[in-house]
Each structure stands twice: as C-alpha cells, then as structure tokens.
Amino acid sequence: MNRNIRRTSAFLFLPLALALGACEDDDPVMMDDEMNIVQTAQDAGAFGTLLTALDVAGLTSALEGMGPFTVFAPTDDAFAAVDPEVLNDLLGDSELLTAVLTYHVVPGEFAAADVAGLSAAPTLNGRDVTLSFDGTTVMVDGATVISADVQASNGIIHVIDQVLLPEPIADIIQTAKGAGIFGTLLAAVDAAGLTETLKGDGPFTVFAPTDDAFAAIDPDALNALLADPVALAGVLTYHVVPGELAGADVLATTALTTVNGADAAISLDGEGNPRIDDALIIQTDVGARNGIVHVIDRVIFPE
The missing domain is CATH 2.30.180.10 (FAS1 domain)
Structure with missing residues (x-):
C-alpha cells in the first residue's frame, strides 16, 4: 500500500x-x-x-x-x-x-x-x-x-522500551546518516546542493553507493568530481529514480529513467544477482519517510 x-x-x-x-x-x-x-x-x-x-x-x-x-x-x-x-x-x-x-x-x-x-x-x-x-x-x-x-x-x-513505528519516520538523508556507511555519498549530495531535495516530499528511489564504492574510484578523479557541482549533480541524479520502487518493482523492468534523464540498465548477472548498470545491488528495500533506498557496491556513471 x-x-x-x-x-x-x-x-x-x-x-x-x-x-x-x-x-x-x-x-x-x-x-x-x-x-x-x-x-x-x-x-x-x-x-x-x-x-x-x-x-x-x-x-x-x-x-x-x-x-x-x-x-x-x-x-x-x-x-x-x-x-x-x-x-x-x-x-x-x-x-x-x-x-x-x-x-x-x-x-x-x-x-x-x-x-x-x-x-x-x-x-x-x-x-x-x-x-x-x-x-x-x-x-x-x-x-x-x-x-x-x-x-x-x-x-x-x-x-x-522502544517507540513503535508503523512506517518509516526518517527521510532519505536521515536514513543514510543513520546507516553509517554513506559518508562520502552524503558529502557529495551536500556539495551538489541536493540535500534539501532528498529531504523533500518525494517519493524517490535512491541507489546508494557505499563508502567502499566511492573509495574504489581513483582519488584524483573523485576529488575533481566533488569539486565540480554541475558534473557531480549529473552523476548523483543518475542514482535517483522518481517514485518509490521496491526491489521487486526494480527487477520487473530492464531499465529505469533516472532524474538525470538517462536510463540505467537493470539486469541479473550470471549468478542471478541484481545489478543496475555494472553495480551490484547488495541490499534492497531500506524504507524512508519519502522513498526507498537500495544499496549498491559501485558508483554508476551516465554515458
């Protein structure tokens, strides 16, 4: 529902x-x-x-x-x-x-x-x-x-001893902060001026690269990207799809049109693991007040 x-x-x-x-x-x-x-x-x-x-x-x-x-x-x-x-x-x-x-x-x-x-x-x-x-x-x-x-x-x-929650109460940014593995992503989102957007009503589907995913990028290339807000926004919006798509919804299609405007490919690899472009989707359906987060092991780049 x-x-x-x-x-x-x-x-x-x-x-x-x-x-x-x-x-x-x-x-x-x-x-x-x-x-x-x-x-x-x-x-x-x-x-x-x-x-x-x-x-x-x-x-x-x-x-x-x-x-x-x-x-x-x-x-x-x-x-x-x-x-x-x-x-x-x-x-x-x-x-x-x-x-x-x-x-x-x-x-x-x-x-x-x-x-x-x-x-x-x-x-x-x-x-x-x-x-x-x-x-x-x-x-x-x-x-x-x-x-x-x-x-x-x-x-x-x-x-x-706990507050009962019938649904998520944290927004996407707060959910990412609470997870503790998205420090670089959060810094990049802030540098690109997208933090308030992802705290907004949405809903959004976010494919979130971990800190390890960002660490796999050449440091000089990553620093250059973080210093260029326009290029950075282009990359980050490629990780966001309008609407709220659960893991099952994602796998029911072969491509998703991102906020960037470009399509990201959805597939299963030879071992049956779900991927978006060349990134492995390592966790799905992390709920947030204004959308949903799927965790990925690589940063994906629009062509």
Whole structure:
C-alpha cells in the first residue's frame, strides 16, 4: 500500500479515537478518584516526551476520555533513542505523529495475561501490532514490555522500551546518516546542493553507493568530481529514480529513467544477482519517510 495512503488512513482513524474517548461533559471521567491514562503518565514522571507528543497531535483529550484503552507507552529513554533531528521532524508533522501515536493504542483493556495470549492486536492507527510472549517477556513489534498492568481509570498502560513505528519516520538523508556507511555519498549530495531535495516530499528511489564504492574510484578523479557541482549533480541524479520502487518493482523492468534523464540498465548477472548498470545491488528495500533506498557496491556513471 502506498505510504501516503497509509498515513491518510491513520489520520482518518483519529475520529474513532476521539469517539471512543468522548465524554458527555468536558471533564475526564474518573472512577473512585483514580487517575486516567494521561494523569497516570504524568504522575509516573517518565513519559514527558510521550505527553508532549500527544499534546502536539491533539490526542490528549482522547486519552483522558472514557475508553477503555490499552496504551503501550514508550518511556523518555525510548524517545531519546530516536535521532534528535528525526524526532524533531516527527513532532513537526502532525499527520505522521498521529499515525505513530495511534499505533501505540489498542481499543479495549488488555492486561498482560490477555496480551500474552495474542499474536496481534488492532490499533487505533488501523494497523495491527504484532505480539509475542516467550514465557517471561511480552514483546510488541520489536519493543519489550518492561512494566505491565499499570492501571488507570479508563484503561491500562504497558510500558515499553522502544517507540513503535508503523512506517518509516526518517527521510532519505536521515536514513543514510543513520546507516553509517554513506559518508562520502552524503558529502557529495551536500556539495551538489541536493540535500534539501532528498529531504523533500518525494517519493524517490535512491541507489546508494557505499563508502567502499566511492573509495574504489581513483582519488584524483573523485576529488575533481566533488569539486565540480554541475558534473557531480549529473552523476548523483543518475542514482535517483522518481517514485518509490521496491526491489521487486526494480527487477520487473530492464531499465529505469533516472532524474538525470538517462536510463540505467537493470539486469541479473550470471549468478542471478541484481545489478543496475555494472553495480551490484547488495541490499534492497531500506524504507524512508519519502522513498526507498537500495544499496549498491559501485558508483554508476551516465554515458
């Protein structure tokens, strides 16, 4: 499914969250003077970033409502593990932020014993989280439940050690930085004035040469290329295809028209390995917020 459709679906799911949380008056419903989910998180003192995010997304009032809700709540440490630039961008994108936050909320109240018996649960995002239990630990997607069954008046909280992501939240540039193997590519993209383009809406399909791929070029030739922004842009845009093409889509064709305007050949070599021109595609389908990255072992040059 197209990422934009997924994000729109998650955003349109918000009215359901609000409906489930609606009260007949403006005050949160309390039972026996217990605290609701938001108040419980505030009282715990370990969910400042989550509470800020809920407020930015306009979801605080929903989680103060009747519910019941089951919330998988990432701690401040969980949010701190997200790249600061990526987190800042997420907090500035209310649509994507809503999609992420509603992915942490399951309608209904499920204690740890209930969760342990499930393999998946539908979230207010509209997508299912995967659940597993090994006899000791409950896992939600890749996150560990580190504290379970925190009771609130309108539901239950399970504390988790990672932020759950229904879709990528880092753009192509941020994804490349996080990988740690594209330093030369990132420097080249910046030198050519293309960084902001690849941080834009896209979507883009990027065939990304590793640092080792750039190291295979003669140093004098590489330095000359990096010093010529026009020629450099011509080479780099030959590595970018408009649209989002997964590995299967790439292999379904024999050539791709790049942003450069020239076509790059797609083939399988004698051993069945996928190639773009003479470069081996060594990893496919690295997702990003604004496209997809396929890793290649050589820099490719337009004719």
